[in-house]
Amino acid sequence: MPWGDPLNKVAVLITLVLLFVGCIGAENEGGTSKEVAEEVKQRVINATLIYDSKCKICREEIVISSLREKFDLPLSVERVDYRSDKGRELLEKYGVRVLPQIVLPKEIEELDVFPSLEPILSERGDAYLLDDEQIMRIPAPAIRVLYSPKLDERSYKGYQSAKLSLVDFEDYECPYCGKFFKETLLKIEKEYIESGKLKYYFKDFPLAFHPHSRITAEAAECAGEQGKYWEMHDKLFEGNLSGYRERNLDKYLGKEAIERYAKEIGLDLEEFRKCLEEGRYSKEVEEDFKEGTELGVSGTPTFFIVLPDGTSYMVVGAWPYDRFKEIIEDALSNAGLNYRKQS
Numbered sequence: 001m002p003w004g005d006p007l008n009k010v011a012v013l014i015t016l017v018l019l020f021v022g023c024i025g026a027e028n029e030g031g032t033s034k035e036v037a038e039e040v041k042q043r044v045i046n047a048t049l050i051y052d053s054k055c056k057i058c059r060e061e062i063v064i065s066s067l068r069e070k071f072d073l074p075l076s077v078e079r080v081d082y083r084s085d086k087g088r089e090l091l092e093k094y095g096v097r098v099l100p101q102i103v104l105p106k107e108i109e110e111l112d113v114f115p116s117l118e119p120i121l122s123e124r125g126d127a128y129l130l131d132d133e134q135i136m137r138i139p140a141p142a143i144r145v146l147y148s149p150k151l152d153e154r155s156y157k158g159y160q161s162a163k164l165s166l167v168d169f170e171d172y173e174c175p176y177c178g179k180f181f182k183e184t185l186l187k188i189e190k191e192y193i194e195s196g197k198l199k200y201y202f203k204d205f206p207l208a209f210h211p212h213s214r215i216t217a218e219a220a221e222c223a224g225e226q227g228k229y230w231e232m233h234d235k236l237f238e239g240n241l242s243g244y245r246e247r248n249l250d251k252y253l254g255k256e257a258i259e260r261y262a263k264e265i266g267l268d269l270e271e272f273r274k275c276l277e278e279g280r281y282s283k284e285v286e287e288d289f290k291e292g293t294e295l296g297v298s299g300t301p302t303f304f305i306v307l308p309d310g311t312s313y314m315v316v317g318a319w320p321y322d323r324f325k326e327i328i329e330d331a332l333s334n335a336g337l338n339y340r341k342q343s
C-alpha cells in the first residue's frame with residue numbers, strides 16, 4: 001500500500017503512538033522503583049523514647065543524637081515518662097530495665113544502615129530496643145535502672161531512718177577504689193551519711209586479676225564478725241593507697257599486713273586467723289560478686305543510689321566529689337526527699 005494512501009498513514013501514526021506510550025510507561029516504571037528506594041531512604045522513623053523526666057542528669061538526648069548522627073537515622077521521637085500509664089505499659093511489654101531506652105519499629109530493617117545498627121539492638125517482639133549494655137555506656141553521670149541491689153543489715157553506715165541508700169561494689173586492690181576512698185567517700189560521709197540522708201553499703205566485687213582482692217574481702221568480713229568491719233575496711237584502703245604509692249601491694253595487702261591491721265584494730269587474732277583459714281565468708285563474698293554481675297557490674301567501683309521505690313541511679317567510676325554531689329542531689333530531688341540534719 002503506497003504511503004500516500006490515507007489508511008496507511010493512519011496505521012503508521014497509531015503504531016508510532018503506541019511505541020511512544022510504551023517508552024513512557026517503561027520510563028515511569030523505572031522511575032517508580034527509584035522513587036520507592038528514595039522513599040525508604042528518606043522515610044521518617046517514628047520512635048518512642050522512654051525516660052525519667054525527673055532525672056536531670058541522665059542526658060537522654062544523647063541516645064537520640066547519637067542514633068541520628070552516627071547512623072543517619074531520620075527519627076521522629078515521642079518522649080514518654082516511664083511513670084505514665086503509657087510508660088508503664090511499654091515497660092511491661094518490652095521488659096525495659098534500663099533508662100533512657102528507645103523503641104524502634106521493625107521498619108528500620110528496610111533501611112540501608114540496618115546491618116550496622118543491628119549489633120547494638122535487641123529484638124523484642126514487634127520492635128527493636130537498644131541493648132542494655134549500650135545504654136550503660138552512655139557518657140552520662142548516671143544511668144537510671146529500674147532495679148536495685150539487695151539491702152541487708154549486715155553492714156552499713158548511717159541512720160536506719162535514711163530513705164536513700166548508696167550501695168558500693170568495690171575491690172580492695174582496685175586503684176580507682178582507693179582513689180574514691182581518699183578523695184570522695186569521706187566527703188560523702190560528712191555531707192550525706194552523717195546528716196541522715198544516705199545509708200552506705202559496701203559489697204565485694206573481687207576482680208580475678210587482683211591477687212589480693214579475695215583475701216582482703218574475706219578479711220573485712222571476718223573483722224565484721226567481731227564488730228570491726230569498717231575499721232578493717234578503712235585499714236585495707238589505706239593499705240591500697242600505700243601499696244600503689246610504694247609499688248608494693250603485697251607489703252600492704254598481703255597476709256602479714258592483714259594480720260597487722262587486725263592487731264591494730266583490736267581483734268582476737270586467733271579467732272580472726274581461724275575465720276580466714278576456714279573461708280567462713282568466702283561464699284558471702286562470692287554471692288556479692290554474683291549479684292553485682294547480674295546487676296550489670298563489670299568493673300570497680302560501681303555504685304547504685306537506691307530510691308525508696310526500689311529503682312536506682314547506677315554510677316560507674318571514681319567520679320570526683322563534686323560530680324557525686326550532683327548525682328546524689330538529683331536522686332534526692334527525684335525521690336522528693338528533704339532531710340533535717342540529725343544529731
